[in-house]
Amino acid sequence: MLDTLTHALRKSADRPAVLGTARNGSVRVKATCGELADLADRYAAALHARGVARGSTVGVAVRPGPRALAVMLAVHRLGARAAVLDPGAGPDVLRARLALARPDVVLADAAAQAVAGWARPLARRARLALPDLAALGPVATVGPRLPGCAQELETGVRSVVLPRPVDEDGDAVIVFTSGTTSRPRAVVHTRSSLAAGMATVTGLVRVEAERPVLGGTFFVLVPSLAHGAPVALPARSPRVLARQLRRLDPQATYLTPPQLRTLLAAGARFTGRVWTGSAPASADLLTRVKQAGAQEAWGVYALTELFPAAAVEQADKAAFTGGGDLVGAPLPGVAARTDAAGELLLSGPAARDRYLGEEPDPWVATGDRAHLAGGRIVLQGRLKDMVLRHAENIYPGLYEPALHVPGVELALLVGVPAGDGDERLVAVVQPGPGADRAALRAALTGPLERMGSARPDAVLLADIPLSGRSRKPDRAATARLAAARLAERDRG
Template identity: 85%
Template structure:
């Protein structure tokens, strides 16, 4: 698909490719097809001049947008692989990841650099940090260069003839996921697995030429641009995003569940089909999205190791009455099974080839406990590592959390709090929607709590749930600490009254 995109950009140079929004929500063109193609050619020439080619590794710390896409096109053309670096991970984590990936060069934009001069305070304001340049190895700046940044990638120079595009399979991208500072975990996708994932997205979303799509991820940008649909990068402030949505009336929208909740709170309206993933999306959230104007609202189950794996539309999810969280039917080409422990295993053309430093394995261990229902649909029962042990009984939160998402609930998670004797208390932490009546909410929760039987929580706390990561998933460890503090305060209060 990257090869097809390179051809499409040249075939239709005047088409808008990437759209942005002003503070008023007005739409502006950030890059045309010709802009992207020219930028990709300049990056290709500059990297080629530095000796980057088949077998090379290029570290990429560039914010999502036209420049990041142009970098990926250049790396792909040269047959190199891109190691995606998250500048927000912190110096220690980055140092360990770089030691594993061993990039030949690191491309970083100004906002991703915390070096001397003006770049350091800029990065501090953006909450970004990179180790010293000497530890990173060769670093070059792509995009506008501020004083104190690394030397610029010589993207102004053009060779008389660009190298012939590499046309064979091989490593395409390294994406770091979970893992410790001392032992990072790096997922390796090949050119063929990446292409298979993007083809699945294109078939699932089926964007129409000329109508905008809203979203900022690589898997949204590529299929949309290949189909001739311009992509609008979502504004960050919810109220600006709401105005942007009104201006664009996108045919398809991809936002994470936290973005959807904030947009709904800001009075946002939807058009066309809406897709969400990267974090749990309840049936209630998808219902609210459709009530706010969407024709369809889809939850996508995807992993870094296999994107996308399954999808479910709001109507199907809302009608599901079984225990657990319905993730949907595996998408074409995706095979699913469970092992003896109940862990969900996935395989297919879009599955990662291996983890860096490990042998290839055709089956992706998801870390999710699940089962396949009578219709072959994936039903999640919770993360294996999230299991709570209470009175010698294993409790999997994912089996019960969906039932807690009654109207008026924004988020709900079940966490274990140490009981002091090796056992755990099970606590439901429920985040009310803005303006929800708390007494009415507790009354609405009574029925679902009663139906949890032996898994009924020892306590229910109404509180904002901490979020973590770029996808802003519920931070269960932080939520458990919050629950422990709140329960201890209640006990102290009860003791003082006694």
Template identity: 85%
Template sequence: MLDILAHTLRRHPDRPAVLGTTPTGTVRTKATYGDLADLTDRCTGALHARGVGCGGTVGVAVRPGPRALAVLLALHRLGARAAVLDPGAGPDVLRARLALARPDLVLADATAQAVAGWARPLARRARLALPDLTELGPVATVGPRMPGCAPALDTDGRGARPPRPVDGDGDAVVVFTSGTTSRPRAVVHTRSSIAAGMATVADLVRPEAGRPVLGGTFFVLVPSLASGAPVALPARSTRVLVRQLRRLAPQATYLTPPQLRRLLAEGSRFNGRVWTGSAPATAELLTRVKRAGADEAWGVYALTELFPAAAVEQADKAAFTGDGDLAGAPLPGVTARTDASGELLLSGPAARDRYLGEDPDPWVATGDRARLDGGRIVLEGRCKDMVLRHAENIYPGLYEPALHLPGVELAVLVGVSAQDGDERLVAVVQPAPGADRAALRAALAGPLERMGSARPDAVLLADVPLSGRSLKPDRAAAARLAARSLAAGRPSQRSRA
């Protein structure tokens, strides 16, 4: 895939590659195919001159865009691996991650370095935090250099002539996922697993040359550009994103469920095919996207360890009447099974090689309870989300889909301590904008009754707290919200005595 992209960049230098959008919604070309090819060449030469080569590790803290893509392509050409650093993780977490990855060099743009001294107020507003630059080891600035930043990466073309592209397998990228400052955890993908994942995306989406795609991840950029489709990075502002969708009319749109919900609340229209993942995508949400004009609306089940694993279109998801959340059939090459505890295990060419500092393992333990129904994956909740009530194990994922009725934007089931070793089960239901709450409570009566012994002790109509870059439901925060509600003794929210 990356070889195809390199060839395509050379063949069509004047073709728009990365599109930007002004606050008024005007679409402009941020980089052509030729610009990307030239920037990649210059980054490759500059990194080679700095001693980066096959088997080396480079930390990357560069915002998504042409420069970040050029850096990653240059590292791939050199056979080095990229350790992706999140400036928003905080200095303590970053120190721990850097100690584990031990990069030979850190590449950071000016925004990521802001907290180091030259613009601390800006950094605080952007929720960015890096340790002092002196703690990071060798650092180079990618892009415009501001006062106080590390020396710029020399990409003016005077660097040493880069060697021939590395041809073979090896570590490609390190992505930190979880863990603590004392024991960070990072996923290691190889060149072959990254290539397999991008090939799966290309086969699933089939982007057409010349028609724009809206999305910002590496797995969106590379397959789209290799197919000749320009890519627009999604605007952070919802109002600008609405204008962006209208002006671009993209053939394919990749957005998270929270982004889709905000767009729908603004009355946005869609076209082409819409893809969403990183957080739960209900049948109701996908249905609303199709009603807003999309030809197809897909939920993608993917993990950092294996991207993508399964996909399901709205029509199939809406037609599913069984317990649990239908994630779809495993994509070609993906093998799925469950262990004795019901946890879903996945394997395939796109699966990560290992966790950094651990031995390789062909099976990815997802942390999700699931069952296989006619070859399709049906999720039954997170293994650690189990609620124990009256000596009965209750798995929220089995029942949450039934709560996603028209007028419900998001719903989770959480356990709240009853102070006697038991737990109380609370449904936190987020109404859609403009929904009639009394009518919604009446509509929920049927699904709640059908839950049988898993029926919640209380129903709380409130916004579901979100967390993380993907804005997934924060169950711990939702449980605290539910606990405060129960402590306040609001009788109107009780589901049963």
């Protein structure tokens, strides 16, 4: 698919590729197909000049858009693999992930490096935090460089002769998921598994050439551009995004459930087919999207390990009367079964090859309890402790150790339902005997600030329920306790 995209970009150099939107909703071209192809070539030459080749690892901390896509195309051409880095995870987590991936070079835009000087307020607003540059190893800036950033990636070198594009399978991308700071975990996709996933997206969405698509993820950009459809990056403001929808009249729209809810609250109207995922999408939400003009409204069930796995349209979801959450039939090539504990296991060509540092395994353990009803997947809750907030997966085990400051006996991060599948993240901290609570809250300030986008919505000081013969902390009971305490606080 990436090779198909590269060919398509060169074939239609003047055609708009990536579209942006002004605050009044007017559409502008951020990059043409030719500009995107040229940028990918210059990045490939610059990386090749730095010694990046087949088997190398390139860390990528670049916001979605033309630069990020050009970086991925350059890395793909050289046969290297991209380690996707999330600066919002906090410096401690990110440092552990870098130690696992061991990139030969890190490419970062200015926002990801805004950690010092006058840019510090920008970093706080964007909830970004990187370790000191020296701790990252070789770093190069892509895009505009701000004071304090690393040197720019040198893209003006014309004397570099690029090798022939790599045309065989191998590692393509590393995406970090769960784990801890002492033992992070990362998903490794190969070139073939990425291609299979993007082919599945293409067959599911049925992109038409020339008509715009609205979305910002890699799995939206690549299939759409490869089939001749320009892609508009979603505006951050709900009001501007609503104007964007009205001006673009997109054939397909990809947004998360939180984005859809804010758009509906802003009175937005939809056209074409709307797709949503990354968080549970209720039948009610999909119904409201269709009532707001969408021809079809789809919920997509996907994992970092296998994208996409299943999909369901609003009409089928609304008609389902059984218990649990219907997420649809497995998509072509996806095999599904449950184990003795009821955990959903998935396999297929688009499944990840392995976790970094582990042996390959054809079956993906989803962490979801489920059953198969008439060949369709019905979820019955999560087995793992992940909390889902604003379409972001937050793994408590990454951050709980940092909450154990002096005076803390136990600390858990739990999710409390916030309506329509979303959750509030709550830190429940049990003070030790005789601990000064005011001093304890003060001591937690630093660790909480270092949690980046995983910072809790609330911190409660309370005794954590225990269960079982070993008297382990009971997460479910702690979540119920947190929900009750927050309800009392809201009423008060």
